[in-house]
Amino acid sequence: MNSHPSVRRISECFIKPPLPLNHPDRIICYLSPLDLAMLSAHYIQKGLLFLKPSPPNHPHFIDTLLRRLKHSLSLSVLHFYPLAGRLVTTPLPSYSVFVDCHNSQGAKFICATLDMTVSDILYPVDVPSVVQSFFDHDRAVNHDGHTLPLLSVQVTELIDGVFIGCSMNHCLADGTSYWRFFKAWAEIFGALEGDRYNNGDDVCIPISHPPIHNRWFPEGCGPLINLPFRHHDEFISRFEAPRLRERIFHFTAESIAKLKAKANQESNTTKISSFQSLSALVWRCITRARSLPSDQRTSCKLAANNRSRMDPPLPEEYFGNSIHAVTAETTSGELLEHGLGWAAWKIHVAVANHDDKIVREFVTKWLESPMVYQLGRFVDPYGVMMGSSPRFDMYGNEFGMGKALGVRSGYANKFNGKVTSYPGREGGGSVDLEICLPPELMTALESDHEFMNSL
Structure with missing residues (x-):
């Protein structure tokens, strides 16, 4: 039974860049x-x-926060x-x-409230289902971005x-791009907290890693790609996940180091990474x-960032999708x-073999x-x-409230066997x-000695 309070939406508005997109390359x-x-x-x-400042550092703390978030978001979408x-x-x-960057209401900004505490969100064994209500566009697919905003921000005030x-629309961004945007937004928010940009003028505040919007196309292709469809019903489907439990398991830096050492020792190598070792553990224990x-075939897929694997490499600031599902498979x-090291080595080989040639072959076949x-x-x-990825800088985004207590996600793209990786809050490789x-x-996994003893 769902017995917790509900999220109440208080207001919503649209946010546009404060300056016109005069350059023709920025219209489309x-x-x-x-x-x-x-x-x-x-x-x-x-x-x-x-966590809210305690006591609040301002009598109108939430109003001030919302105003600054809206202002900094407006300046962020000037870059993005x-x-x-x-x-x-x-x-x-x-x-x-394609994306029309001009004829649009802009990004959406929602203010909401919930009569729960941070402890109610962070400390149950399973992630509470109310967390799904912290996000707009529940169950929306990216094609819905014809009528829905491509970015919608919801700020939910808890007790x-x-x-x-x-x-954020996944046609525009992958995880690398998503967290680059979040970082730039927090950076601009921080700049507005100082006096330098608070004179009321809407200026383009510089950011440390400006996004690169030139999309990557293989030679002779694009920029406008014709799809072999007559109507979106031919390629859009609405996926409904089965009933799932979502639980966050914390691996300390020490436990990760032990897993890596064990995997490399068993495979008589030093090449297996921490994340490959952890992925192997999860694959084995869920299986x-x-x-x-x-004799049942089983796979472990990892979302691999193509940027550094391309020749020439794409810059990390490339704003778009440049990911590929790298697959290890066996029975x-x-x-x-076999042991942890055997599984980790299979994953390592799949990741090590993922290169420019594979990406280009995939894109060539896709275009055909x-x-x-x-x-x-x-x-x-x-x-x-x-x-x-635990490499994404999630906890570096502070918005004037100090370091976040936790990262959470919505309903999107979840299914039986989906594992989402975050850096541990204390850092250091956790x-x-x-x-x-x-x-x-999930009950069976919670009873698995290999898994629970590795935490």
């Missing part, structure tokens, strides 16, 4: 093959939970201007989807805290919890008969026969999908894993 943002493949996936939904746009599809005979949640037949029997990821078909019911499993499988 074309989408690459890796962007267009995301049209049927959900928006990215991630956010940060903060596609986020204030909308998707547009050209009429037949060609069928192309003793504040949650800042963003829903064991599922009690699969020994359930083989995975569980464009397809859109269908979440229901993309999900391997016997596999594990490792999303997000990792939080948000694991989504049906209730009976």
